[in-house]
Each structure stands twice: as structure tokens, then as C-alpha cells.
Amino acid sequence: MGNSKNKHFVIDNRIEELSALAEKIDDLAKKWELSQALAMNINLVIEEAVSNIIFYAFADTDKHEIRILISLENSSLTIKITDDGILFNPLEQKQPEINLPAEERPVGGLGIFLISQIMDKMHYSRQKNQNILTLNKSIS
Amino acid sequence: MNIKKEKIGNFTVLKIKGRIDTIHSSALELEVNQQFDSGEKNLIFNCSGMDYISSSGLRIFLVAQKKAKAINGKLFLCDMQPAIQEIFRISGFSNLFRIFDTQEEALENQ
Numbered sequence: 001m002g003n004s005k006n007k008h009f010v011i012d013n014r015i016e017e018l019s020a021l022a023e024k025i026d027d028l029a030k031k032w033e034l035s036q037a038l039a040m041n042i043n044l045v046i047e048e049a050v051s052n053i054i055f056y057a058f059a060d061t062d063k064h065e066i067r068i069l070i071s072l073e074n075s076s077l078t079i080k081i082t083d084d085g086i087l088f089n090p091l092e093q094k095q096p097e098i099n100l101p102a103e104e105r106p107v108g109g110l111g112i113f114l115i116s117q118i119m120d121k122m123h124y125s126r127q128k129n130q131n132i133l134t135l136n137k138s139i140s
Numbered sequence: 141m142n143i144k145k146e147k148i149g150n151f152t153v154l155k156i157k158g159r160i161d162t163i164h165s166s167a168l169e170l171e172v173n174q175q176f177d178s179g180e181k182n183l184i185f186n187c188s189g190m191d192y193i194s195s196s197g198l199r200i201f202l203v204a205q206k207k208a209k210a211i212n213g214k215l216f217l218c219d220m221q222p223a224i225q226e227i228f229r230i231s232g233f234s235n236l237f238r239i240f241d242t243q244e245e246a247l248e249n250q
Contacts, residue, residue: 019163022192037223040192044227047194051162098232102205110195110231117230 005032006071013054013064013083018047025070032072038139041118042070042079048111049081049090049133057085057131075140079119081133088131089124090115143171150250151182151214153243157189160197168197172204181213184246188219193227205236216246 007028011017022043029039050066058064069080090112097105098113116122121136141158152175160168175183183204201217208215218240220228228234240246 015162018161022159022161036191037226040223043192044194047161051194051196096232099235100232102202102236103209105202105232105236107199107202107206108195110198114195114227114231 004071004073006069009068009070011050011066011068013058013066015051015054018050021046021050021068028070034139038077042077045079045115045118045135046081048115049135052088052090052111053081053083053085053131057083057088059086072139075138077137077139079135081135083131084129085131087126089126090133091122091124141167143168145171148184148247151184151216151247152180153184153186155186155189159192160190160200161192161194162196165194165196165200169200169203172200172207176204176207176211181208181211182215183208183213184216184218184243186219186243187217187221187224190224191221193224195231198227198231198233201233202236214249216240216249218243218246 009021009024011021025043025046026039029042046068050068053066064084067082071078093112094109096109096113115135119135119137123134125132141156141160141164144155146153146155154171154175156168158164172183185201205215216238219242220239225234228239
């Protein structure tokens with residue numbers, strides 16, 4: 001029989017919320033007995049996705065909720081991030097050229113790329129007015 | 141995040157402790173800009189206490205390297221934790237910097 005754990009976080013679309021969220025994710029990683037390196041990667045992936053949403057997804061100044069679900073089933077880690085911002089498919093982002101020298105390397109555009117490198121699978125869907133980004137990684 | 145500064149030979153060593161994330165990266169950017177503005181050309185980032193970096197932190201290092209190159213300065217990194225080294229590797233940043241195992245090795249390149 002498998003072993004399944006879930007944890008839900010809901011934050012507002014304010015960048016300051018990321019600090020408290022990072023602490024909560026570190027606590028969760030300890031509770032789930034994940035390595036420190038994996039805890040860092042989970043935090044990194046969530047920071048990149050959520051900061052993109054906070055900076056670019058909302059045309060208004062209203063409060064919006066961003067939902068984050070972290071689940072671990074046996075050795076499969078899934079992170080699902082849901083927001084009600086404008087349609088944005090991160091899988092369609094241009095990949096950065098990572099072999100350029102420093103002088104020619106553009107500043108920025110690395111966030112989504114880091115997610116794609118750290119996680120094994122990325123899936124995006126638009127359902128009603130929501131962006132749903134689902135990320136999966138095998139941690140065995 | 142906090143940064144300790146020390147002038148050693150031709151270098152200013154910036155010892156970074158804590159997280160370089162979306163929220164804290166601007167403090168590092170400010171410090172780096174102040175170093176270049178005050179005429180420093182050669183920087184060593186001692187990363188032994190840096191336990192987290194995201195793309196906003198990588199951005200600060202890239203901008204610093206561009207500035208250092210433009211003034212023929214030296215910008216070295218040293219003593220990085222393995223998880224941070226991995227982020228530098230997958231982003232292609234390992235090729236943009238000279239990264240030393242220890243601060244002493246970095247300082248030998250005056």
C-alpha cells in the first residue's frame with residue numbers, strides 16, 4: 001500500500017507573503033523528512049512560479065488568492081499552483097540560451113527554466129478563469 | 141540575509157549569509173553597486189553561508205559580472221554549498237564565473 005501526504009497553502013498576491021511561505025515549506029520538509037537540498041528545490045520552484053504570478057498575472061489591484069498544493073505519494077512529489085490571473089502558459093516561454101558569455105547573457109528569463117530543470121514534468125491547463133500549473137518530480 | 145565585508149589585498153570579500161531570494165536580492169544588489177560606485181574593481185563572494193538562491197539572486201551575480209568585465213575587474217565566487225552549485229550548473233552560471241573551493245584559493249589570484 002502507498003503512503004500519501006498532502007499539504008495546502010493559500011497566500012494573497014503580495015510578494016511579502018513569500019517569506020512566511022518559505023518558512024512553512026521548510027517546516028513541512030522537516031516533518032516529511034525530506035533532505036535540505038530537496039526542501040530548497042521545492043521552495044525555489046514555488047518562489048519562481050508564485051513570484052511570476054504576483055508580478056505579472058493581475059491587471060487590477062484587487063486581492064487574489066494563490067493556492068499551492070504539495071503532495072507526496074510514495075516517492076512522487078507533486079506541486080500544484082492555481083491562480084485566477086490572466087491566461088499564462090509557462091510552457092510556452094522562450095528557453096534562455098544558457099551557453100552565452102556573461103557580456104551577452106540577457107538578464108532575467110530564468111525562473112521558468114529553473115522549474116523545468118528541477119522538476120521532471122510540467123503541465124499547464126486553463127480551467128474556467130484559472131491557471132493550473134502542475135509539477136512533478138520523482139524523489140526516489 | 142546579511143553581508144560581511146572585508147578588504148583583503150586587492151579584493152573586497154563579501155561574505156553572504158542566508159537567502160538570496162526575490163525579497164532579499166535587492167539588498168545584495170545595493171551592496172554590489174556601492175562597491176563598484178566606490179571604485180572597487182575586484183570582488184570575492186564568499187558563499188559558505190548562502191543556503192538558498194533563486195533566479196532573482198542569480199540575476200544580481202550576472203549583473204555584477206557584467207559590470208566587473210566592463211571595468212576589467214575580477215569577480216570570483218567561493219565556498220559554495222552543493223545545492224547552490226547545482227543551481228549554478230543547471231542555469232549555465234557555472235561557466236560565467238570563476239568558482240573556487242575556498243576563499244584562500246580565490247585570494248591567490250590577486
